[in-house]
Amino acid sequence: ILLTLYPYQSGGFATYAPQRYKYYNQAMKALLAGHSDLHQNFKNSPWAAMTFNMRPQTVCLPHLNSGNLPWGWCGVTALREFDPNFGSHLVLWDLGLVIQFPLGATILIQLALMRHSNTLVHDRETRYSVTQYSAGRLFCWVENRLASDKKFDAEARQNPELKAKHDTARATHWQTGLGMLSNQKEFWPQA
Numbered sequence: 001i002l003l004t005l006y007p008y009q010s011g012g013f014a015t016y017a018p019q020r021y022k023y024y025n026q027a028m029k030a031l032l033a034g035h036s037d038l039h040q041n042f043k044n045s046p047w048a049a050m051t052f053n054m055r056p057q058t059v060c061l062p063h064l065n066s067g068n069l070p071w072g073w074c075g076v077t078a079l080r081e082f083d084p085n086f087g088s089h090l091v092l093w094d095l096g097l098v099i100q101f102p103l104g105a106t107i108l109i110q111l112a113l114m115r116h117s118n119t120l121v122h123d124r125e126t127r128y129s130v131t132q133y134s135a136g137r138l139f140c141w142v143e144n145r146l147a148s149d150k151k152f153d154a155e156a157r158q159n160p161e162l163k164a165k166h167d168t169a170r171a172t173h174w175q176t177g178l179g180m181l182s183n184q185k186e187f188w189p190q191a
Helices: 002-016 017-033 135-143 149-156 160-171 173-179
Strands: 049-053 074-079 091-092 097-098 105-110 116-118 130-134
Touching: 002 017, 002 074, 002 105, 002 130, 002 149, 017 135, 160 173
Parallel strands: none
Antiparallel strands: 049 130, 074 105, 074 130, 091 097, 091 116
């Protein structure tokens, strides 16, 4: 089931957020090239991690996944057997949305920025979910040339040009994320 699930999450990411997808893939390639002991969950996966929520009735309370890349996307898919008319709705608290989330549905979402939860399913039903994501610190590690902030900063103090460039990148990181938002012209150049 995972081999059929992965292309939907990854393909949706590549289609609807191509710049972010490319950024994730470049980071994963750099991470894997520098750490031969690491392996991807799936070949060419843009995400570094996967969580399986396999309780008989997986429910999450309102929360943020603040360790994720703030402007990054996570892929979430609902699994098992339940009636989506009466439960398993995705709740996006900050947007005031309650979204019907049926079996097999996949959503790509910024879980670090949007408070989210899901509603209960009937006690005789089963709901699982699979989420793929990448921790924000992995991107810092890659941008630090595969080093911790402390180690990178110590090396950068010896190279003022590198330090200035890196400090500017850190200060404008949020702008980098905004610059990767997809727009109409990206999908329909003639529009």
